[in-house]
Amino acid sequence: MALLQIAEPGQSAAPHEHRLAVGIDLGTTNSLVATVRSGMSVVLNDDQGHSLLPSVVRYDADGQVIVGYDAQTRQAQDPKNTIVSVKRFMGRGRKDIAHVESMPYDFVDSEGMVRLRTCQGVKSPVEVSAEILHALKQRAEAALGGELTGAVITVPAYFDDAQRQATKDAAKLAGLNVLRLLNEPTAAAIAYGLDNAAEGIYAVYDLGGGTFDISILRLSKGVFEVLSTGGDSALGGDDFDQRVYCWIIEQAKLAPLSPQDARVLLTKAREAKETLTNRSAAPITVRLGSSEYVDLTLTTEIFAEITRTLVQKTLSPVKKALRDAGLSIDEVKGVVMVGGSTRMPQIQRAVADYFGQEPLNNLDPDKVVALGAATQANLLAGNRAAGDDWLLLDVIPLSLGLETMGGLVEKIIPRNSTIPIARAQDFTTYKDGQTALSVQVVQGERELVSDCRSLARFELRGMPPMVAGAPRIRVTFQVDADGLLSVSAREQTTGAEAHVEVKPSYGLSDDEIAAMLKDGMNHAADDAFRRALREAQVEAQRLIEATQSALKEDAHLLAQDERTAVDSAIARLQSVVIGDDRRAVDEAMSVLSKATEDFAARRMNQSVHRALAGKKIEELNP
Amino acid sequence: MGKLDDFGRDHFSLFGLTQTFALDTALLEQRYRELQAKVHPDKHAHLPDADKRLSMQWATQANEAYQTLKHPLSRARYLLHLAGHDPRVEDNTAMPMDFLMEQMELRESVADARVERNGELLEDLHERLRRQIKAQHGALAEDLDGRQDFAAASDRVRQLMFQEKLLQEIDDALEVVDA
Numbered sequence: 142m143a144l145l146q147i148a149e150p151g152q153s154a155a156p157h158e159h160r161l162a163v164g165i166d167l168g169t170t171n172s173l174v175a176t177v178r179s180g181m182s183v184v185l186n187d188d189q190g191h192s193l194l195p196s197v198v199r200y201d202a203d204g205q206v207i208v209g210y211d212a213q214t215r216q217a218q219d220p221k222n223t224i225v226s227v228k229r230f231m232g233r234g235r236k237d238i239a240h241v242e243s244m245p246y247d248f249v250d251s252e253g254m255v256r257l258r259t260c261q262g263v264k265s266p267v268e269v270s271a272e273i274l275h276a277l278k279q280r281a282e283a284a285l286g287g288e289l290t291g292a293v294i295t296v297p298a299y300f301d302d303a304q305r306q307a308t309k310d311a312a313k314l315a316g317l318n319v320l321r322l323l324n325e326p327t328a329a330a331i332a333y334g335l336d337n338a339a340e341g342i343y344a345v346y347d348l349g350g351g352t353f354d355i356s357i358l359r360l361s362k363g364v365f366e367v368l369s370t371g372g373d374s375a376l377g378g379d380d381f382d383q384r385v386y387c388w389i390i391e392q393a394k395l396a397p398l399s400p401q402d403a404r405v406l407l408t409k410a411r412e413a414k415e416t417l418t419n420r421s422a423a424p425i426t427v428r429l430g431s432s433e434y435v436d437l438t439l440t441t442e443i444f445a446e447i448t449r450t451l452v453q454k455t456l457s458p459v460k461k462a463l464r465d466a467g468l469s470i471d472e473v474k475g476v477v478m479v480g481g482s483t484r485m486p487q488i489q490r491a492v493a494d495y496f497g498q499e500p501l502n503n504l505d506p507d508k509v510v511a512l513g514a515a516t517q518a519n520l521l522a523g524n525r526a527a528g529d530d531w532l533l534l535d536v537i538p539l540s541l542g543l544e545t546m547g548g549l550v551e552k553i554i555p556r557n558s559t560i561p562i563a564r565a566q567d568f569t570t571y572k573d574g575q576t577a578l579s580v581q582v583v584q585g586e587r588e589l590v591s592d593c594r595s596l597a598r599f600e601l602r603g604m605p606p607m608v609a610g611a612p613r614i615r616v617t618f619q620v621d622a623d624g625l626l627s628v629s630a631r632e633q634t635t636g637a638e639a640h641v642e643v644k645p646s647y648g649l650s651d652d653e654i655a656a657m658l659k660d661g662m663n664h665a666a667d668d669a670f671r672r673a674l675r676e677a678q679v680e681a682q683r684l685i686e687a688t689q690s691a692l693k694e695d696a697h698l699l700a701q702d703e704r705t706a707v708d709s710a711i712a713r714l715q716s717v718v719i720g721d722d723r724r725a726v727d728e729a730m731s732v733l734s735k736a737t738e739d740f741a742a743r744r745m746n747q748s749v750h751r752a753l754a755g756k757k758i759e760e761l762n763p
Numbered sequence: 764m765g766k767l768d769d770f771g772r773d774h775f776s777l778f779g780l781t782q783t784f785a786l787d788t789a790l791l792e793q794r795y796r797e798l799q800a801k802v803h804p805d806k807h808a809h810l811p812d813a814d815k816r817l818s819m820q821w822a823t824q825a826n827e828a829y830q831t832l833k834h835p836l837s838r839a840r841y842l843l844h845l846a847g848h849d850p851r852v853e854d855n856t857a858m859p860m861d862f863l864m865e866q867m868e869l870r871e872s873v874a875d876a877r878v879e880r881n882g883e884l885l886e887d888l889h890e891r892l893r894r895q896i897k898a899q900h901g902a903l904a905e906d907l908d909g910r911q912d913f914a915a916a917s918d919r920v921r922q923l924m925f926q927e928k929l930l931q932e933i934d935d936a937l938e939v940v941d942a
Contacts, residue, residue, distance in 0.1 A: 291808075461938060532799055558826075560826075745817050749802060752798050
């Protein structure tokens with residue numbers, strides 16, 4: 142066993158240690174990782190100096206998993222085992238995916254989230270994304286020279302609960318501690334706002350490889366408040382490629398293509414799109430495997446014409462978001478452009494025309510999200526410096542509702558509510574002695590359940606048997622700061638806690654996640670046992686440090702006997718944390734947590750009172 | 764609607780404000796931000812799970828209280844609730860005849876504009892209704908803060924709910940017309 146550094150009792154190893162935290166932009170086309178170094182947010186490059194990591198994962202016949210550029214260069218040769226744009230599959234069923242017919246993958250027909258059959262077995266999009274996150278984690282740990290405390294991972298603001306949960310699960314599989322899921326446009330607003338000391342109403346127009354978001358924010362005195370958000374989680378640069386691809390097939394009158402030729406042509410389409418960023422025409426020449434020859438020229442005018450409807454499709458969420466925020470166009474002070482796809486001239490023009498002002502392009506649209514996420518990660522990890530005290534208030538993008546009689550939706554949490562938020566709803570039984578109840582939760586704005594996305598079915602069990610209609614089961618829906626939903630239930634008349642079982646419609650069950658974790662993700666070096674022990678030790682150290690620093694500030698909130706109990710729980714945890722008995726560490730941690738529960742509540746109360754201190758009610762009267 | 768928080772505090776005193784309908788909304792907002800700056804989960808992400816849980820509960824409570832007080836209709840309903848008055852919004856549909864006539868006329872215009880896809884008319888109707896709603900707010904301040912006539916305030920709250928629902932329908936129609 143390796144020697145552990147042991148600090149003197151009562152003293153943590155490094156009290157003001159800088160915690161290693163990163164921001165990860167897990168993109169449809171490219172991913173990035175960034176961190177804060179000496180107060181500056183910087184993107185971490187790989188050993189060849191690349192900042193972007195193509196979000197491409199290749200499963201090799203010899204059992205290797207390759208991520209990034211090396212996988213990208215092989216995609217035309219082996220499209221079936223080389224997964225691109227996997228983000229579009231996260232938390233999605235097969236029928237939800239656009240252009241599924243032209244994709245070269247071997248989809249497995251399964252209920253819920255779509256699966257892909259590769260030469261290394263059937264893979265869930267969560268596992269594929271975990272490979273990308275794992276590669277970024279390794280890059281970051283190599284660059285920073287240590288283990289990461291945690292990561293902020295960005296998601297499109299318009300991602301629903303299933304897509305968010307899938308992202309969080311992928312991070313878990315990759316061995317990352319998720320500090321927060323952060324909405325991409327919000328991350329961009331943080332980077333932009335802090336850099337430019339911006340104040341006022343800003344719109345963030347974020348067109349990525351596969352997703353579109355619009356967020357309207359109010360920036361004032363260090364508060365980033367999202368007023369509304371909208372978008373389309375299946376609209377991005379990929380769709381523009383697809384239009385060019387179809388145009389090529391039509392113009393060159395090509396016969397049905399092999400998967401390899403389809404991949405080659407899609408790549409050519411993307412290259413032509415990129416060429417048109419700063420030229421007025423792009424040649425497309427290619428000899429296909431079928432020996433057909435393509436020789437075409439795509440001009441800016443044709444490109445704009447064949448993608449007109451896509452550009453228009455981004456503008457209706459913009460209108461809706463402004464209306465939701467209760468604002469008119471002229472109240473918007475600036476429009477921040479985010480995402481590689483905003484480089485397309487027709488997008489720049491459409492946004493400028495709509496808002497009546499030139500959009501802001503002074504940040505690198507590929508990097509701004511990762512940079513903002515890194516800033517947030519640094520703050521959340523507890524590396525707080527003076528002037529870092531900004532506050533972020535984000536919203537839930539889609540309404541949450543429950544299925545009621547006749548397949549109708551009863552909204553319980555409206556879209557654009559500031560998170561965290563909770564709503565309670567009372568249910569009753571319709572049969573005598575009924576002890577279980579099932580509730581379907583949906584997300585979306587439509588009135589019929591069938592027009593919304595099913596998130597999960599919650600089954601409440603263990604209710605006390607009573608006459609029909611007598612029980613009052615209060616179900617509480619809580620959306621946390623990650624935008625993720627959790628549900629709890631309590632019978633009101635007896636106080637019995639009902640057990641809630643969640644059956645996600647498009648997610649992975651806890652058992653599936655556990656099995657995947659056990660499989661070790663093919664990372665043989667990551668011994669699951671050692672990893673779990675290490676994680677528990679880190680967590681324990683964090684708990685000890687946090688408790689000690691709380692004691693230093695607020696010991697007066699504890700009675701003598703309470704103080705004794707806390708001290709002995711700390712001592713106990715310190716004595717087991719250096720060993721390798723994970724169970725003992727877990728137990729000692731839960732004893733310490735229990736001993737400090739009331740202490741934590743009192744500290745929070747004190748903090749609230751201080752926030753409102755000196756504001757006597759009398760002096761508020763006019 | 765949440766009544767009192769786990770500590771028996773009403774939404775007004777959570778922000779150190781007096782229980783009035785005519786509220787300094789800028790001050791409410793300032794207090795809300797000061798409170799969130801202390802309790803928001805982002806400020807507790809590096810702390811143990813117990814702190815994170817508490818912070819989520821507090822931040823949820825702050826959001827709930829803020830939302831309730833921020834919107835005039837929910838603020839009025841909350842004040843009625845604190846005064847022990849139930850406006851019986853579910854089963855009492857009695858309204859003055861002239862109010863009903865006016866609303867029916869408005870509603871018909873909205874339906875027509877929707878069919879004709881007349882965005883301009885819908886915007887006009889939206890404005891007209893907004894002015895009516897604003898006038899109701901003024902009257903509510905007199906009912907609740909001045910005369911303390913809770914029965915009158917209850918009637919007005921029911922009317923206001925009716926009007927806000929129509930406003931929502933106009934916005935929905937505008938969305939269809941704009942699309």
